[in-house]
Amino acid sequence: MxxxxxxxxxxxxxxxxxxxxxxxxxxxxxxxxxxxxxxxxxxxxxxxxxxxxxxxxxxxxxxxxxxxxxxxxxxxxxxxxxDPDFSEDLYLDAEETLRALKAEGWLIGMATGNSRRGVTRTVAKHGWDDLFDVTFCADDGPSKPHPHMLQRNLDALGVATHEAVMIGDASHDMKMARSACVRAVGVSWGFHTVEELQLAGAHDIVHDFTELKALLNDFNPEVLPEAKRASY
Incomplete structure (x- = not known):
């Protein structure tokens, strides 16, 4: 399976x-x-x-x-x-989508440019210890768009490239996914524009978490993504 x-x-x-x-x-x-x-x-x-x-x-x-x-x-x-008044909000339906994926048997990984200290703080703040199977960050090796961080996720969980999806808002995420031969899904609500995500090689672009969840519902790990590699 x-x-x-x-x-x-x-x-x-x-x-x-x-x-x-x-x-x-x-x-x-x-x-x-x-x-x-x-x-x-x-x-x-x-x-x-x-x-x-x-x-x-x-x-x-x-x-x-x-x-x-x-x-x-x-x-x-x-x-x-x-500052006790400082907050950074989760995007609408982010939490619900993560928990729905987990309940449906998805493995969930993290690939972030944050430091390990930042990852630990974020996971603790949002109560995500039970959600993320693995987390890899800037302290663990070469920076995005190098594929190292994504490859660490795959290797740690014994997942093949065609069984994985990389989800991010930046061209660096898309290039990293392409370099690792993983399906690259861009989200339009973050730092980079749709055009920038497309130019970086996104296989798909979604505009909210409802659309992302629908796309992942249709994900077929038996269908290999295009094997084109992006430079990094």
Whole structure:
């Protein structure tokens, strides 16, 4: 009997962190004495591990400055989470969809550009210990769009590439899935546009969790996705 694995990105896919990530990027820039980024600059790099993401956004800066910017970004998020009034909402029906998939026998994995500390905090906050079979993040190896993080999900659960679906809001997620020969499902409600997801190789694009659940209901692990690999 075939297995079914749904691997989820977090920021922009399950959690609406658009405002907080942009705010952290701006506050960290001010603390690092560099020009603050625009929202479009920030949204383009979300999903990539933090140091690599900031280096991608600001190729004009040296490694020492990027390291300082990374530190200030992390400190900003620590301040946010220390504030009892701070919240990042789950997208509508995210929780219900995860729990429905679990009840139907799906394996559920995570592939996120967050740190392990961030993953632990998120899982604890939302009570997801019983939902995710495995979680892999930026601390576990090469950053998206390298396929390493997704491959770790597959290997840990003994799942073949054609038995898995990668679900994310960023082109980095789609390229990672393509590189791993896994079906790439883009969601339109996060950081990247539908056009960007299409250009990155998304097999499917959904516009809400109801549509995502319907797509996964029809998922046939015996039908191999197109084997085209994307560069990373």
């Amino acid at each position: 075939s297995l079914r694995l749904a691997v989820f990105d977090v920021d922009g896919t399950l959690i609406d962190s658009r405002s907080s990530i942009f705010r952290a990027a701006v506050e960290a820039a001010h603390a690092s004495n560099i020009d603050p980024p625009t929202y479009d600059q920030v949204r383009a790099i979300v999903g990539v591990s933090l140091f690599d993401a900031l280096a991608m956004m600001r190729p004009d800066l040296d490694n020492e400055t990027i390291a300082a910017y990374t530190h200030e970004f992390q400190q900003a998020f620590l301040r946010f989470h220390a």
